[in-house]
Amino acid sequence: MSKVLMKGNEAIGEAAIRAGCVHFFGYPITPQSEVPEYLAKRLPEVGGKFVQAESEVAASNMIYGAAGVGVRVLTTSSSPGISLMAEGMSYIAACELPVVVVNIMRGGPGLGGILPSQGDYLQATKGMAHGDFDLVVLAPSSVQEAVDLVILAFQLAEKYRNPVMVIGDGMIGQMMEPVDFPVEGVGRPLDPGDWALTGAAGRKKRIVNSLYLDPEACNRHNFKLKAKWERVTAAEQRHDTYQTGEPYDLLVTAFGMTSRICKTAIDELKGEGINVGLFRPITLAPFPLAACRRAIDGAKRVLDVEMNMGQMLQDVRLAAEGTKPIDFHGTAGGVVPSPDEIKQKIRESLARIGGAAAPAEKKPGPRKGGARAGSAKKGVQ
Numbered sequence: 478m479s480k481v482l483m484k485g486n487e488a489i490g491e492a493a494i495r496a497g498c499v500h501f502f503g504y505p506i507t508p509q510s511e512v513p514e515y516l517a518k519r520l521p522e523v524g525g526k527f528v529q530a531e532s533e534v535a536a537s538n539m540i541y542g543a544a545g546v547g548v549r550v551l552t553t554s555s556s557p558g559i560s561l562m563a564e565g566m567s568y569i570a571a572c573e574l575p576v577v578v579v580n581i582m583r584g585g586p587g588l589g590g591i592l593p594s595q596g597d598y599l600q601a602t603k604g605m606a607h608g609d610f611d612l613v614v615l616a617p618s619s620v621q622e623a624v625d626l627v628i629l630a631f632q633l634a635e636k637y638r639n640p641v642m643v644i645g646d647g648m649i650g651q652m653m654e655p656v657d658f659p660v661e662g663v664g665r666p667l668d669p670g671d672w673a674l675t676g677a678a679g680r681k682k683r684i685v686n687s688l689y690l691d692p693e694a695c696n697r698h699n700f701k702l703k704a705k706w707e708r709v710t711a712a713e714q715r716h717d718t719y720q721t722g723e724p725y726d727l728l729v730t731a732f733g734m735t736s737r738i739c740k741t742a743i744d745e746l747k748g749e750g751i752n753v754g755l756f757r758p759i760t761l762a763p764f765p766l767a768a769c770r771r772a773i774d775g776a777k778r779v780l781d782v783e784m785n786m787g788q789m790l791q792d793v794r795l796a797a798e799g800t801k802p803i804d805f806h807g808t809a810g811g812v813v814p815s816p817d818e819i820k821q822k823i824r825e826s827l828a829r830i831g832g833a834a835a836p837a838e839k840k841p842g843p844r845k846g847g848a849r850a851g852s853a854k855k856g857v858q
Contacts, residue, residue: 480655485620485645486511488656489553489579490519492627497664498549498577499525502539504532504558507591508647509581512553523663533558537565544574545685547669549631553579555647556597557588563606566640570610570702571687575634575667577627578612578642581650584811592811593647595733598788601644602762609699611706613641613713614762616732620654626759628659635667637709644761646784648734648813710763719743719755721772727826728754728776730769730793732761735784735814742819753823761789769796779803780826782819784812802829 483491490512493501501516513529520527530536536552543550554562559580569576582597584590601614613633617623623645630641669675674683689695717736720743721728731739736757743753756772758765769792773779779801781790786807797803806822808814 480657482653482655483620484511484651484653485623485648486553486581486650487515488620488624489627489643489650490515491658492624493551493577493631494519494523494525494663495658495660496549496628496631497666498551498631499523499663500543500548500550501525501552502528502530502536502543502550503552503554504530504536506533506555506558508583508593508650509553509555509579511650512579512581533561534565537562537569540576540578541565541569541572541574544569544576545572545674547667547673547675549575549635549667551577551579553581555581555583556585556594557583559597559600566612567606567608567610568687569640570606570612571608571698572685573638573672573702573705574640574685575631575638576640577630577634578640579627580642580644582644582646584809590811591647593734593784593813594809594811595646595735595784596786596788596809597644598732598761598783598785599791601642602764602792605642610702611639611709611762613637613639613709614760615641615643615715616759616761617643617645617649618733618736618757620649620652621656622759623649624656624658631664633709633713637705638672639705639709644733646734647811706763713760714763714765714768715759716765716768717757717759718768718772719757720747720752721754721756721775723752725752725754725775726777726830727823728756728772728779729782729819729823730756730779730789731782732758732789735782738814738816739782739819741816742823745816746820746823751823751827753827758789758792761792764792764796766792766796769793770798773797773801776801777830778826780822781805782814782822783807784814785809804829 584594615626634641804826
């Protein structure tokens with residue numbers, strides 16, 4: 478298929494259809510509202526079902542029910558909406574049901590603003606909801622990669638019978654880029670296997686359950702979930718490196734769209750004879766600790782760049798295990814760092830290598846290609 482120019486949100490919706498998902502339950506919230514808008518029109522064309530739920534809480538329970546009867550299902554939302562889905566996600570994980578959730582992040586905390594952010598990293602990877610469970614979390618850095626990772630998300634959700642989240646900042650959802658869909662039409666429906674509630678005629682009944690009142694039974698179930706996550710961790714780590722094939726003194730770590738801005742800064746510095754490497758995790762969970770550590774071992778210092786106040790920084794520090802000094806540069810609330818701003822931070826980190834004094838930090842000026850968060854009226858989604 479030839480490439481087509483699509484907005485990220487719409488491409489995400491089409492990718493789900495190509496993956497065989499023709500059931501969507503969700504609620505509109507900026508900056509992801511074009512996903513349900515697109516699917517409301519597109520799903521009836523392929524014999525699918527679209528339901529706008531009355532809230533994100535309702536949507537999380539609708540996908541719970543749909544997955545329970547062996548239906549491939551999707552929901553999408555943005556930061557505060559994802560928070561409302563937390564309880565349902567814990568039930569879904571406990572019941573070992575395959576669902577895919579897309580979070581197009583916006584500024585926060587609270588209602589925050591409607592501009593891009595990466596402030597939900599810890600929520601997705603460490604604290605989605607109550608109890609001991611983990612989500613597989615995938616982070617695209619382009620619209621094409623968002624398409625590829627949405628399709629992969631359904632595959633992983635069904636392979637491990639576990640919720641999978643695709644997480645991107647608002648730029649991923651709102652930008653337009655050429656994309657090539659790797660599959661045509663509508664994919665095959667989900668195989669309900671021996672677990673889905675498809676009617677007990679002619680077979681033993683099945684139970685989808687997240688309630689374990691017997692502590693020993695609940696304990697065993699938690700160990701089962703832990704063993705599954707260990708299999709996921711061993712088999713499903715993904716990452717990307719850039720300019721690490723030659724010696725570099727500094728390694729930049731970043732994920733999602735921020736990594737693309739960092740690449741621009743690194744390319745411009747390379748033209749000045751400055752070599753800097755980049756490590757980008759694609760699976761935020763399981764985080765590729767060993768691969769990150771190898772990239773860190775090739776540097777004298779690390780600079781972590783995120784559109785938050787240092788959330789992935791915790792995993793970068795775990796990977797480094799105290800072997801290298803780590804600097805951090807973060808923005809929040811919808812402020813997007815510019816390549817010039819990142820180049821300045823890279824220069825400051827390089828100046829610290831070997832005890833050299835860092836240049837005086839300049840106050841941020843107007844950002845080229847960036848955005849400052851505007852105020853949003855209460856209740857605007």
